[in-house]
Amino acid sequence: MPVLSSRVDTTSETYRNNRTGQLAAIAALDEQLELARAGGGAKYAQRHRDRGRLLARERIELLVDRDAPLLELSSLAAWGTEFPVGASIVTCIGVVSGVECVLIAHDPTVRGGAMNPYTLRKTLRALEIARRNRLPVINLVESGGADLPTQSDLFVNAGKIFHDLTDLSARGIATVALVFGNSTAGGAYVPGMCDYSVLVDRQAKVFLGGPPLVKMATGEDADDESLGGADMHARVSGVADYFAVDELDCIRIGRQIVADLDWHKLGPGPRGPVEEPLYDPDELLGIVSADFRVPFDPREVIARVVDGSRFSEYKPRYGTSLVTGWTSIHGYPVGILANERGVLFSEEAKKASEFILLANQSDTPLIFLQNTTGYMVGTQYEQGGIIKDGSKMINAVTNSLVPHITVNVAASFGAGNYGMSGRAYDPRLMFSWANAKLAVMGAQQLAGVLSIVGKASAEASGREFDAEADEQRRRAVEAQIERESHSFFVSARLYDDGVIDPRDTRSVLGMALSAAHSGPVEGRRGFGVFRM
Known part of the structure; x- marks a missing residue:
């Protein structure tokens, strides 16, 4: 396979200006990610520790395999709203006992882990990722239930959490609940609906109604332990499958449950050698323009992401504002579609359609590197059939069954967002660089x-x-x-699965591809009607 050559001049003023702009965007991202990691802040974290309990991220760290990669999702959920950055929950893809799993961990330092509308969105997206990629789900539960003042935005759609948990089970995708604290009201159904439930002694509280509600509703005087403690559920109700003496024991049992699943991926493993790119990923910061209106060569990005910087370009002389070709990332064969000059003309749309059909014929996942201002407008292009040609591309994207992974590296405007597998077209995972923009137009x-x-x-x-x-x-x-159109605003509303540092693109794509191969990787052989 041909090796890409690079023409980047790291001493040029353009490169230095681009790098300065990218570093500023990354610094702003790091600041927000730190807020998300802090949860409810030092005061509430210390209060939680004083109760002898681990923090949400500490539980995750102990649950996942040592030194295994961890891909956090939707870290900026609720950014710019009245709710804390991160939406009081941590979701990620992590390796547990050798198995890639979706982890959903309540953060009890933020309003007791109560669920707000963005928590709900983030949870449902994590469950969707688990379903689409066939990944077991582990819930690390400690939540006071719904944030009641926002109940009108929660109650109806919150039922989908239970729907999705039972749907996963029906599909043979394992679900596990590790209950470290409160799991009350509707939240009590999480351990009830998971395939496996583990409750921590003297900490887990699983009941539909707590002592005050029971007293008000029935006049009965009851205590937490008799209503919903781990010992009661393990000996009497049967809600608990496993009784954990403490949090570490709960995590140990959770790891053992996953180990006992005998889980096997249904997709093929990496096929080729895993070679680092020939060029430094740090140079990505100076390659992509600080101003999205200024074009750049996406081959320079590809050369710093793919194995050995190898890339076999498809139709390089036709539809030249869209780069398409075959390569591999961390050993996984992929096809890449990357915008060069932003605008999609009829030639680019037809080229993309053919390329997507070929990827489905060969069961090859697709990577979309978005930098598009949309499809071309004007009398000449309307008469030339831009509508029907753009429709072909969108048809192909819609009906393609191979895994799609999308990264917005600069701009994603108009129907170009749809043709390049935006959120509405169900990519398995989707990420944005910190500098990226998304809107109907600039x-x-x-x-x-x-x-x-x-x-x-x-x-x-x-x-x-x-x-x-x-x-x-x-x-x-x-x-x-x-x-x-700012990347933080977009990610806050879960229109992507996270904002990333450009230098992490190869690692993120590698983890995403590995997760996607947990399920079958098969293309569609029959498509809808293409308007010719």
């Missing part, structure tokens, strides 16, 4: 469109056009779209 373009529409409306109705008011609206719209 801020200046959107504000300009609204201004043109306003002028046309004034002329059509015979009104005088207020240029000063238009300029104020224009500035306000630009500011709004800049804010809402």
